[in-house]
Amino acid sequence: MIQLILHHYDFSNYSEKVRLALGYKGLAWRSVIIPPIAPKPDLTPLTGGYRRTPVLQIGADIYCDTALIVRELERRFPTPTLFPTDLAAIADGITFWAENRLFRPISLYVSGSNLEHLPEGLQADRSIMRGLPPPSADTMRRAVARNAPLVRVQLPTVEAMFADGRTWIAGNSPSMADLAVYHALWFFTARTPLLLPEIAPYKRINEWMGRVRAFGHGKPTPLSGPEALRVAADAMPEGSRKSNRFDEDPPLGAMVRIRAEDYGRDPVEGELVFIDSNEIALQRDDPHVGRMVVHFPRLGYDLRPQRTVQE
Ligand SMILES: N[C@@H](CCC(=O)N[C@@H](CS)C(=O)NCC(=O)O)C(=O)O
Numbered sequence: 001m002i003q004l005i006l007h008h009y010d011f012s013n014y015s016e017k018v019r020l021a022l023g024y025k026g027l028a029w030r031s032v033i034i035p036p037i038a039p040k041p042d043l044t045p046l047t048g049g050y051r052r053t054p055v056l057q058i059g060a061d062i063y064c065d066t067a068l069i070v071r072e073l074e075r076r077f078p079t080p081t082l083f084p085t086d087l088a089a090i091a092d093g094i095t096f097w098a099e100n101r102l103f104r105p106i107s108l109y110v111s112g113s114n115l116e117h118l119p120e121g122l123q124a125d126r127s128i129m130r131g132l133p134p135p136s137a138d139t140m141r142r143a144v145a146r147n148a149p150l151v152r153v154q155l156p157t158v159e160a161m162f163a164d165g166r167t168w169i170a171g172n173s174p175s176m177a178d179l180a181v182y183h184a185l186w187f188f189t190a191r192t193p194l195l196l197p198e199i200a201p202y203k204r205i206n207e208w209m210g211r212v213r214a215f216g217h218g219k220p221t222p223l224s225g226p227e228a229l230r231v232a233a234d235a236m237p238e239g240s241r242k243s244n245r246f247d248e249d250p251p252l253g254a255m256v257r258i259r260a261e262d263y264g265r266d267p268v269e270g271e272l273v274f275i276d277s278n279e280i281a282l283q284r285d286d287p288h289v290g291r292m293v294v295h296f297p298r299l300g301y302d303l304r305p306q307r308t309v310q311e
Pocket residue numbers: 011012013014015035036037038051052053054064065066067129264
């Protein structure tokens with residue numbers, strides 16, 4: 001039986017996206033709570049350096065980034081689908097907008113409005129992750145003033161998506177787009193009820209959020225970080241599927257380095273063992289957990305031959 005292990009923490013909105021996908025598909029899973037800030041000593045032996053949240057573990061296979069995690073859940077548990085064929089392309093576009101344009105202002109608005117409840121060290125950690133100096137309380141308040149309007153001008157767009165009476169964001173079946181828009185708006189509710197009045201006036205958004213919330217989280221049972229490391233150490237990676245590479249891609253067997261294009265850019269190095277249009281997988285031998293395969297989405301990640309000389 002496949003054991004799904006999700007490394008996550010409660011107020012992580014990207015984790016909420018995956019928890020809802022697990023709920024929608026009615027899956028049982030093991031829940032490892034990881035620290036919200038670096039270092040993450042029970043996680044990095046699994047990922048080889050990737051530090052973002054969440055991460056899905058299946059034995060000695062590690063799936064990074066929710067774009068790939070949800071796709072992998074779909075590959076292994078295709079029904080009910082989150083990739084309805086007729087909506088997949090439009091869902092992709094909406095997902096990109098939600099995560100790259102809608103979410104960031106929400107995040108800055110929520111965090112800066114809630115300074116006294118932020119976990120210790122969180123903002124300094126996030127700044128380091130983005131290569132920025134730690135913000136002062138004043139800087140964060142100014143960010144609220146800049147970003148609150150950016151949130152307010154986009155909420156009517158979400159409400160208007162339902163103007164034709166549709167039940168789900170991309171059409172008449174749930175898709176990745178529902179999870180992507182939902183987790184951005186869920187952030188309003190994750191830490192403080194203070195900003196709920198911002199979405200209260202939007203009747204269709206609220207009804208739809210209720211429908212997505214009803215997916216639930218499936219059946220989680222706790223697992224400790226060290227237990228998850230043992231699962232990895234006792235398992236072998238699943239073994240490669242047939243790749244589908246472009247001529248320009250590095251050849252299978254090449255030593256490569258991959259990292260996020262946007263933030264949290266800690267590189268992961270290893271041997272390229274799988275590549276296709278959606279996914280890139282690297283094999284690495286870790287001193288603590290042995291042979292691992294770490295999987296990334298292709299889009300949004302930078303893949304290069306491993307550096308042999310100082311650039
Ligand atoms: N594109 C990534 C973004 C993930 C992301 O930004 N997650 C946040 C938490 S919601 C994060 O990693 N924060 C820093 C951390 O947890 O260390 C994904 O879809 O998984």
